Amino acid sequence: MAVKNKRIRQWMWAPMLAAGLVAVAGLAIAQEYRDGHPDTYVVQKGDTLWDIAGRFLKRPWLWPEIWQANPQVKNPHLIYPGDVLSLAYINRGPMTGAPIPGVPLAQVEPFLxxxxxxxxxxxxxxxxxxxxxxxxxxxxxxxxxxxxxxxxxxxxxxxxxxxxxxxxxxxxxxxxxxxxxxxxxxxxxxxxxxxxxxxxxxxxxxxxxxxxxxxxxxxxxxxxxxxxxxxxxxxxxxxxxxxxxxxxxxxxxxxVESIPYDLTFYPHPPKQQFPYQKAQVLAVADRDDIGGPRDVVALSVGARDGIDNGTVFSIWRVGTNAVDRVQIPERDRDLVGADGKVRLPDEFAGHVMVFRTFDKVSYGLVMDSIRPTRIGHELKHPDATY
Structure with a gap:
């Protein structure tokens, strides 16, 4: 019986901490957690849904899919400081302060x-x-x-x-x-x-x-x-x-727009795979050409490309065409043809989530990163591996 209850608790993991797989009966998702996650977490003032998920899950951007399989939570955007998030249930504590948002609104509101x-x-x-x-x-x-x-x-x-x-x-x-x-x-x-x-x-x-x-x-x-x-x-x-x-x-x-923006964002992948170099970072707000977490970036795709609010991309530094110095040790790079160069792999930089969309351009917020985001970086599916 204890083993059965343990499986149920794994399946009922708090929705905003979702791992990215649609939960169905008998499906355990514990393998998606980061090592050392606690049994419970008390929501703190200043938290966002993405931040909380990022502490405990390997794929935090997919939390809405598990939320849909947990009907006890009516609205994941109405989680309050003091709420206790558990593997088995959500204990509604005293509702103090404002509900926590999906993204840090202070960073995106000027652009909204x-x-x-x-x-x-x-x-x-x-x-x-x-x-x-x-x-x-x-x-x-x-x-x-x-x-x-x-x-x-x-x-x-x-x-x-x-x-x-x-x-x-x-x-x-x-x-x-x-x-x-x-x-x-x-x-x-x-x-x-x-x-x-x-x-x-x-x-x-x-x-x-x-x-x-x-x-x-x-x-x-x-x-x-x-x-x-x-x-x-x-x-x-x-x-x-x-x-x-x-x-x-x-x-x-x-x-003046009467309702210029929506403050509710449900992360999801893009609806299509874009040709290489179609979807890129156009600009970094208030920076020369480099940004990081919580910076706003302009993207080269918009509503006509199927992009809407909540679309999540992974950001990649485009691999260079390096001269093979083993084969061509002395010649100047500019004098080396394509057959003398090697295309190096793209390098993962972070994730960005779209929060406002126009026809051909959209604005996104860099949610997490392991290296700087730069103009010209490629945008791919959030789970892309190369």
Missing amino acids: KDMRIFDRIDNLPYVVGLEEDRMRSIRGQAVYIRGLGASAQAGQRFAILRPVQTYTMGRRRACCALVGRDKLDYAGRRNDPPYDRTWTEIMLAEGGRMEKLGIEMRKVNAGVITRGEVGGIEAATLLLDDPSYEVRVGDKVVP
Whole structure:
């Protein structure tokens, strides 16, 4: 009887600590645990579901599959500090504080609220002037918007956006993906000094064809329309009420999203296997070209490729084509042909989970890593082995 109970306890392991196999009667999943896992764990303030799973399981990103086989937990995103997670059951302790999230929201919320990707921006309304002809305007001051037309009604809220980066895709005919970027000024014009690599674009399209993935825009402020285009005036008046950033002429204007993002993320693998060098890291937020755990990265795939929120990739450093110095000991690398080089294996770097998706680009959070994440790293199935 003791042996039977032990098997049941293994099968009923807490859902957010799932190992990645769908539990069915008679299936033991203990082999998926890390060595030395405890029988129970008390949820702490600051925990995330991914972090908890990562302490005890070899494949923490698959916890939702076991959760679905454990009906005693109605919602894995409503786990509270003080809850006791056990091999056999979840003991609901006093619900103190907020429920723990699937990802650390503090890291992703600025990108959920403030970053967007557009196919084009030349058709958007824009700031054409500022109150008292100022150079910049802040909260409590008026700005004047051209292009809203009759749609501008008093009381409507609009966000002020500024272009940051254009992402494009292209590919060298002879070999491999190119990495570059078109940084934009406030009006959306190219402003790309060669030494500035804060964000980047990646070019992947076949046959040398260039494709624009989208234009990255950052929210800088917001406000309410106080007067439309009336009495021969050709610009609507918007009163700024957001303390974030100063507004200047040329900034773009879009309606405020009522529900801009979803805070519930269920990790899952991509729906398809991508051709090599199709899915890559485009950029690392607020870094030159390198990032690590809890950094936001832009990815070269989006909704048109079947990517949605919660999609998990493994990140890989692409193996180099090294000169075989045993066979060719002296010749300069640039003079060695393909037959004199050896393709070295890709190297695993970590995992990234998508938290906001646009048509051709998505944003993800690096959840764990064993080496730095860099621009141009390859994205594969989360359980890829090479």
